[in-house]
Amino acid sequence: MNEKTKAYLAALSFSAIIGFSFLFTKIALSYASPLTNLAHRYTIATLVLVVLHQTKLIKVSLSRKDILSILPMSLFYPLLFFIFQSFALQYISSSEAGILQALVPIFTLLLASVFLKEKTSLLQKFFLLLSVAGVVFIFLSKGANFRTGTASLGFLLMLGSVLANAINNILSKSKGGRYRAMDMTAVVIFVGFITFNMLSLISHYLEGNILAYVEPLGQMPYLLSILYLGILASIVTGSLSIYAIVRLGASTVSVFGNLGTVLTILAGALILHEPIYSYHVIGATLIIAGILGMNLMRRK
Numbered sequence: 001m002n003e004k005t006k007a008y009l010a011a012l013s014f015s016a017i018i019g020f021s022f023l024f025t026k027i028a029l030s031y032a033s034p035l036t037n038l039a040h041r042y043t044i045a046t047l048v049l050v051v052l053h054q055t056k057l058i059k060v061s062l063s064r065k066d067i068l069s070i071l072p073m074s075l076f077y078p079l080l081f082f083i084f085q086s087f088a089l090q091y092i093s094s095s096e097a098g099i100l101q102a103l104v105p106i107f108t109l110l111l112a113s114v115f116l117k118e119k120t121s122l123l124q125k126f127f128l129l130l131s132v133a134g135v136v137f138i139f140l141s142k143g144a145n146f147r148t149g150t151a152s153l154g155f156l157l158m159l160g161s162v163l164a165n166a167i168n169n170i171l172s173k174s175k176g177g178r179y180r181a182m183d184m185t186a187v188v189i190f191v192g193f194i195t196f197n198m199l200s201l202i203s204h205y206l207e208g209n210i211l212a213y214v215e216p217l218g219q220m221p222y223l224l225s226i227l228y229l230g231i232l233a234s235i236v237t238g239s240l241s242i243y244a245i246v247r248l249g250a251s252t253v254s255v256f257g258n259l260g261t262v263l264t265i266l267a268g269a270l271i272l273h274e275p276i277y278s279y280h281v282i283g284a285t286l287i288i289a290g291i292l293g294m295n296l297m298r299r300k
Helices: 003-028 034-054 064-088 094-101 104-116 122-141 150-176 181-206 220-248 250-256 259-271 278-296
Strands: none
Touching: 003 034, 003 220, 003 250, 003 259, 034 064, 034 181, 034 220, 064 150, 064 181, 094 122, 094 150, 104 122, 104 150, 104 250, 122 250, 122 259, 122 278, 150 181, 150 220, 150 250, 181 220, 220 250, 250 278, 259 278
């Protein structure tokens, strides 16, 4: 199996895990606040990384200089990405946030063309927009409605989350040639562990209920969700996305993120028995067609 095939499999696996992560996030959020959810998620990820490293199943080898070089990545993802997203959802609906999240490939394409000198053909740009249109079509059909007033703040915050995601894609590509994917993933996860735990504990302290931090851990559905999010959706996806971006380019891999929307719909239908409507099928077809076209037309 050549490197390009492995990279495509990595991108597909990354999309599949992210697609199902929304299901587990939805379950986890019914037991804990977003900040506590993130704190527990990155705590699990950090503990697993430490165990894997100590048992020599993985090797993380970083100098102080390496850590300082990788740190900017953690600022954009997970920190700014999740913080902007969490506050945005206080002002806009998840459907509206989903529409804006679909803009990540476009932001990534623009940044990659400027900073990484990645070139895409006119047909590739068309298929990228086709994939984005599929996501937007699904969410608009679900009844997304951008209002005025406070929604403007939510809109700007969500755009901040989208931009942070796109910048992370660019940094993954630029630094991926110098550092191993697991080393970069380890730094990002450790920063998330420290920051989200600190923010969660402070928020519970200010509310006068510090025990709220540990209360969700007694619920099995929550624990299972956090294990999925901490191990697969943090450690595994971090390594897979960096591996794919380095070999396929930031623009190409970012389009695979829209495939997560299709898989989220399937997960909801199969596990939560949520209905599938005609607009789901139409939108999913546009998304998949865009991804296939983008990659089939990829310049050699």
